Amino acid sequence: MNAFAGRHVLSLNQFDRDDLEFLFDATDEVGRELAKGEVRRDLEGRILMSAFFDKSTRTRLAHETAMLRLGGSVSGFADAAVTRASGRTQESSVDVFRMLALYGDVIVTRHPVTGEPARAAEAIDGALIINAGDGTGEHPTQAMVDLYTIRQRFGRIDGLTIVFVNDLRMRCTRSLLRGLRKYDCQVRCVAARGMDIDPLLRAEVEGAGRTITFHDDLIGVLPEADVVYSSPTVLAELPEDAVPRPAAGELPLGRELLEAVAKDTLAVLHPLPRKEELPADVDDTPYNAYFQQAANGVTLRMALLRLMLGGPSVGDSPTGTART
Known part of the structure; x- marks a missing residue:
């Protein structure tokens, strides 16, 4: 219907x-x-x-x-x-x-x-x-695009492990989390300092029976990830005394890191525009799903x-x- x-x-x-x-x-x-x-x-x-x-x-x-x-x-x-x-x-x-x-x-x-x-x-x-x-x-239509891209890439959303990295306050992240609560998948979060998920949104997602786990180091959760969803950091919204840092320690989500730790089938998504958190050296790798996401x-x-x-x-x- x-x-x-x-x-x-x-x-x-x-x-x-x-x-x-x-x-x-x-x-x-x-x-x-x-x-x-x-x-x-x-x-x-x-x-x-x-x-x-x-x-x-x-x-x-x-x-x-x-x-x-x-x-x-x-x-x-x-x-x-x-x-x-x-x-x-x-x-x-x-x-x-x-x-x-x-x-x-x-x-x-x-x-x-x-x-x-x-x-x-x-x-x-x-x-x-x-x-x-x-x-x-x-940003509901962005989340629809994100979910569709995951489904297109893997043929399913159920059973996947989705890792959110960097700035988890973004509206595209909020909408995507609300979409993922409708599927049987695992959600991991690795936030940059001061950029954690809204507690009310977390309660909403977990109230639907979906568990969100939080981690300090991307390298520790990357090997199990099927999808990594990155996003830019909105520096203007940080408190004046906050010192932003990338989610994976001082490492961006670059080609060297992915080739060393990630599954060969890993899909990297990003709503764009990107900054230092997603280097261009990922563009010509099989991990790149963000250009198809944009299309x-x-x-x-x-x-x-x-x-x-x-x-x-x-x-x-x-x-x-x-x-x-």
């Missing part, structure tokens, strides 16, 4: 495992179409509005590319400073979203204020909202937009006014 039709996408908590698997099967179908060069332009006449109040490269462009490949159109803004959403004549956020809902069918938004996409969804009618990252909240960002979002907006192949089409 299509649980995405006519619904906003604000959090991974909206969807259960069957919903995600339904989306992943639809993504497989889109992938086959792309491979054959025979993509159905199901969303011709539909308009995606980008509303990015915060910086983005992959997320914004992946959503826009997905819509264009499906025959739809794209409008909106990538910088609020060039609109009435910012500056001396700034209008309310609610009014901005109300206007966008009048002009488009789906609004993809990134906002520095946690919870703002959900508040916007409550205020509008007639358009769907995709949360493309809200402050320290969530999947378009494929999965094509499937998601089809399901949300009711392409002709979807069993359950939207019935009108959008609701969460």
Whole structure:
């Protein structure tokens, strides 16, 4: 059953495992179409509005590319400073979203204020909202891409050991953990100092029967890892007296370390952009799954937009006014 039709996408908590698997099967179908060069332009006449109040490269462009490949159109803004959403004549956020809902069918938004996409969804009618990252909240479509990439790589998610390293406060990490709680997998965390997982999120995940273990040294857990999920460190959010350090002591997640300790089948994921935590010498190794992860960002979002907006192949089409 299509649980995405006519619904906003604000959090991974909206969807259960069957919903995600339904989306992943639809993504497989889109992938086959792309491979054959025979993509159905199901969303011709539909308009995606980008509303990015915060910086983005992959997320914004992946959503826009997905819509264009499906025959739809794209409008909106990538910088609020060039609109009435910012500056001396700034209008309310609610009014901005109300206007966008009048002009488009789906609004993809990134906002520095946690919870703002959900508040916007409550205020509008007639358009769907995709949360493309809200402050320290969530990044649900990134987590969907991450889960799909793991499934694509291994043919499953159940039974795997997933190791999170570096900055565990990131919204993509929060969403991915909420996705993994729906699967039978082991989760290990190796946080850099001062960058541990939110205790409330840990309680939420463990409340679903998933155990998270915490470790001081990546080298100790790397041999058992099937997936390592790294992320950049947001230095601006560190306390002034904090001294950041990489998760694996003073070692980045580099080729030398992986070849010495990791399984040959290990997959390294990273939402990008990367910094010193993931050197470029991993790019041409079998461990590199992050470029495929980035490519999947378009494929999965094509499937998601089809399901949300009711392409002709979807069993359950939207019935009108959008609701969460």
